[in-house]
Amino acid sequence: MNIVVPVKLVPDLVEELTVDASGSALDTAWLRLIINEFDDHAIEQAILLKEQSGGQVVVVSPNAEGVEDMLFTASAKGADQLIKLNGDFEDGVNNHGLARALATLLRDLQPDLILTGVQAHNDLDGSLGPLLAQYLEMPYVGYVSGVTADSGKVVARKEYPGGLIAEMEVTLPAVLGIQAAEQPPRYVAISKVRQAMKTAAIDEQEAATLDPSGGPTVSRMYQPEATEQATMISGSEDEIAARIIDIFKESGVL
Amino acid sequence: MATAAHQAQAPTPSQTFFASLYEVASGERVRTCLQCGMCSGVCPFGYLMDFPPSRIITALRADVFEEVLATDTVWMCVSCYACTEVCPADIPVTAGLMTRAKEELLLAGNVPTELQGALENSQRYGNPQGESPRKRADWATGVEPAVTVLGRDKRPVDVLWFVGDYPSYHPRVQLTTKALARVLNALGIDFGILGPEENSDGDTQRLAGERGLFEMLAEKNGRVFGKYQFNEIITTDPHAYNALKNEYPALGISYPVRHYTQFLADQLDQLQPLLKQEVNATVTYHDPCYLGRANGVFDEPRALLEAIPGVKLVEMSHNHATSLCCGGGGGGMWLDGFQWEKAHARLSEWRVNEAVAAGANILATACPYEPPRFEDAIKTVKEAGVLVVKDIAELLAEAL
Ligand code: SF4
Numbered sequence: 001m002n003i004v005v006p007v008k009l010v011p012d013l014v015e016e017l018t019v020d021a022s023g024s025a026l027d028t029a030w031l032r033l034i035i036n037e038f039d040d041h042a043i044e045q046a047i048l049l050k051e052q053s054g055g056q057v058v059v060v061s062p063n064a065e066g067v068e069d070m071l072f073t074a075s076a077k078g079a080d081q082l083i084k085l086n087g088d089f090e091d092g093v094n095n096h097g098l099a100r101a102l103a104t105l106l107r108d109l110q111p112d113l114i115l116t117g118v119q120a121h122n123d124l125d126g127s128l129g130p131l132l133a134q135y136l137e138m139p140y141v142g143y144v145s146g147v148t149a150d151s152g153k154v155v156a157r158k159e160y161p162g163g164l165i166a167e168m169e170v171t172l173p174a175v176l177g178i179q180a181a182e183q184p185p186r187y188v189a190i191s192k193v194r195q196a197m198k199t200a201a202i203d204e205q206e207a208a209t210l211d212p213s214g215g216p217t218v219s220r221m222y223q224p225e226a227t228e229q230a231t232m233i234s235g236s237e238d239e240i241a242a243r244i245i246d247i248f249k250e251s252g253v254l
Numbered sequence: 255m256a257t258a259a260h261q262a263q264a265p266t267p268s269q270t271f272f273a274s275l276y277e278v279a280s281g282e283r284v285r286t287c288l289q290c291g292m293c294s295g296v297c298p299f300g301y302l303m304d305f306p307p308s309r310i311i312t313a314l315r316a317d318v319f320e321e322v323l324a325t326d327t328v329w330m331c332v333s334c335y336a337c338t339e340v341c342p343a344d345i346p347v348t349a350g351l352m353t354r355a356k357e358e359l360l361l362a363g364n365v366p367t368e369l370q371g372a373l374e375n376s377q378r379y380g381n382p383q384g385e386s387p388r389k390r391a392d393w394a395t396g397v398e399p400a401v402t403v404l405g406r407d408k409r410p411v412d413v414l415w416f417v418g419d420y421p422s423y424h425p426r427v428q429l430t431t432k433a434l435a436r437v438l439n440a441l442g443i444d445f446g447i448l449g450p451e452e453n454s455d456g457d458t459q460r461l462a463g464e465r466g467l468f469e470m471l472a473e474k475n476g477r478v479f480g481k482y483q484f485n486e487i488i489t490t491d492p493h494a495y496n497a498l499k500n501e502y503p504a505l506g507i508s509y510p511v512r513h514y515t516q517f518l519a520d521q522l523d524q525l526q527p528l529l530k531q532e533v534n535a536t537v538t539y540h541d542p543c544y545l546g547r548a549n550g551v552f553d554e555p556r557a558l559l560e561a562i563p564g565v566k567l568v569e570m571s572h573n574h575a576t577s578l579c580c581g582g583g584g585g586g587m588w589l590d591g592f593q594w595e596k597a598h599a600r601l602s603e604w605r606v607n608e609a610v611a612a613g614a615n616i617l618a619t620a621c622p623y624e625p626p627r628f629e630d631a632i633k634t635v636k637e638a639g640v641l642v643v644k645d646i647a648e649l650l651a652e653a654l
């Protein structure tokens with residue numbers, strides 16, 4: 001099975017985030033990037049699938065600071081092919097633009113299965129998986145925590161609120177949004193990562209001009225502001241619901 | 255040992271492991287093991303290990319080392335050097351056998367999740383806690399006179415103070431760090447710190463089996479040391495002292511280094527007259543494994559304590575070379591949950607019980623792992639009542 005894992009680096013929340021002079025974007029001067037946590041699980045799930053039923057794993061990431069280290073770590077864990085997508089990603093790109101750029105590349109790779117993190121904390125225009133599925137005309141299942149391969153299809157376990165788990169047969173090729181791999185992402189010794197840096201190659205591909213249409217435009221980015229006003233609504237559930245609807249109507253959102 | 259047919263085949267895990275031990279200083283002494291079992295008997299967690307040290311050697315001799323790799327109880331080893339201390343054949347049990355065994359487990363991916371987090375943080379942020387490197391000198395805010403940060407203040411200093419991970423970030427241990435800054439200032443020492451440029455010394459990561467990470471961190475520190483002018487290094491942390499003294503030189507990073515207790519004891523003539531306030535207490539001193547057993551520093555910390563007016567020093571039943579580990583070494587600091595699950599006992603609680611039995615009301619330490627560990631233990635040991643944990647630096651600062 002040919003598994004492709006598109007991943008991205010996101011701002012590391014260990015450092016405090018600041019808004020730049022334009023007032024509508026993050027200040028990148030002090031920004032540290034880290035692999036999106038869910039993407040890390042997608043890589044782990046892909047390697048587990050490969051270990052269970054063979055195949056190959058390709059990890060793809062748009063270029064960003066630290067992307068090589070992240071890709072070599074994936075290689076040390078067991079990824080077979082590493083692709084860095086070069087393009088105009090510097091100032092950040094929305095998921096619509098990224099999904100279009102990835103779709104072009106992914107078509108050529110002819111994957112059986114695309115695993116990607118179900119979401120990222122900097123998704124402003126929905127998550128990447130469903131957009132990819134749309135552009136590639138493939139089925140999509142999100143919030144998946146566990147995948148088993150079966151000839152020509154996979155069984156994905158999807159979690160629902162209340163501890164309910166569904167098992168779904170998904171016809172391939174397909175896109176899955178991974179919430180959690182069957183086991184936590186493995187640790188790989190630094191010596192193995194250093195070895196991968198010497199032996200693995202990163203394939204660089206050029207993205208076509210990015211087309212961000214469909215995504216939102218950020219007009220203002222700011223730290224949460226404390227407001228002075230809060231109203232506690234009391235009463236039965238029905239009364240509270242009716243009052244909330246009234247408030248929405250009064251404020252014009254309904 | 256090996257027959258001709260044997261030699262033609264790929265080496266077995268036991269053979270490969272045995273050969274790798276030869277690369278450790280005195281590693282070949284493993285051959286002289288008497289199988290007396292003293293190492294396993296003295297080991298604080300030996301009774302819980304499927305393969306305590308002597309049995310690992312048995313497994314190697316029986317050519318079944320893969321059985322050792324299949325269990326996870328090697329992670330109970332807190333790298334305390336108690337086994338090495340008692341071994342009649344002078345085998346490097348801690349530095350060689352146990353550390354190499356952990357390295358093999360780690361390479362095989364047999365790593366408890368808790369430990370994994372600390373290793374990943376060390377790699378990414380240069381500290382096992384996953385704190386922002388930019389905040390490494392935040393503890394010094396408000397310290398007067400202001401602490402020199404070499405990268406910011408750009409001036410040569412006499413003493414480079416390698417502060418360390420827990421002294422920089424842990425809220426409890428920061429109190430110790432500030433106390434040591436006060437003592438250094440009172441003595442008029444010309445010192446500076448690296449602040450955001452300092453990385454974890456990496457020694458505990460090394461003893462937890464992550465040699466590659468240790469080398470990476472050491473190289474980073476080595477590069478930063480090379481940027482600045484200073485005459486010697488002092489450390490808060492015995493693990494950092496151990497790394498800088500015994501491990502960094504092999505990587506080409508060689509500087510004169512002293513633990514702060516050695517540094518201060520060497521200046522006792524100047525320090526003693528400054529210690530004017532009485533600290534009326536019965537104090538017992540816990541020898542940290544990496545100051546005491548591993549490096550033979552027993553007297554200097556005691557000399558400092560005895561210089562404090564009012565202090566009565568008493569010894570616990572395990573003292574000097576027989577000291578009991580606090581449980582934090584060799585990765586134990588990052589394996590509390592794992593070790594609790596296996597042992598349902600904490601080494602720090604045993605130690606606190608000993609301090610109480612010795613009649614102490616202050617348990618003095620000289621290692622940043624200890625105040626949080628012992629203070630947690632005091633909460634769960636009923637008899638511990640009034641026992642207080644203080645780093646020697648804190649007691650000195652109180653006496654100023
Ligand atoms: S104490 Fe030394 S000689 Fe005795 S069993 Fe242990 S390693 Fe062998």
Ligand code: SF4
Nearest residue numbers: 297331332334335337
């Ligand atoms: S170093 Fe300490 S914990 Fe590790 S095996 Fe030796 S005695 Fe046991």
